[in-house]
Amino acid sequence: MNEFEWRHQLRNLRQPAAPQRDLWAGIEQALDADRQNPPAEVAPSRVAWLFAAGLAAVSLLAVGLARQQPSLAAGSAAIAAQADWKPADPRLAGAAIELGAARMELREAIAQAPDSAALRRLLARTEQQQSRLRRLGRDAG
Numbered sequence: 568m569n570e571f572e573w574r575h576q577l578r579n580l581r582q583p584a585a586p587q588r589d590l591w592a593g594i595e596q597a598l599d600a601d602r603q604n605p606p607a608e609v610a611p612s613r614v615a616w617l618f619a620a621g622l623a624a625v626s627l628l629a630v631g632l633a634r635q636q637p638s639l640a641a642g643s644a645a646i647a648a649q650a651d652w653k654p655a656d657p658r659l660a661g662a663a664i665e666l667g668a669a670r671m672e673l674r675e676a677i678a679q680a681p682d683s684a685a686l687r688r689l690l691a692r693t694e695q696q697q698s699r700l701r702r703l704g705r706d707a708g
Contacts, residue, residue: 654704
């Protein structure tokens with residue numbers, strides 16, 4: 568499936584769709600059943616346990632994100648240090664920074680999954696784009 572077909576399918580999803588059957592009968596039955604059998608109240612101890620579990624999950628997420636921050640800062644410093652090509656044109660400079668960052672992230676991903684052919688193809692494509700950008704810089708300069 569190419570991008571054109573994908574966009575065409577997305578546009579078709581915006582069209583209103585009528586249900587195949589009348590939904591109100593099922594909704595009324597469910598409401599009547601709820602009125603006849605109200606849900607049992609949740610025990611306070613269970614609510615406290617669920618709250619504690621949610622708080623623990625959020626705390627673990629925060630700790631994980633906090634540990635990521637130094638590596639992200641180190642990664643951006645490494646990108647800046649490895650930037651051996653800095654074009655004078657600001658439009659090319661922005662693209663050079665983005666491609667350098669993408670190349671660095673792809674290399675880190677390949678280090679985690681060395682057998683991934685898709686990551687290697689993406690890295691090759693990124694390096695081709697960098698060489699095209701350098702040619703553009705030489706031709707423009």
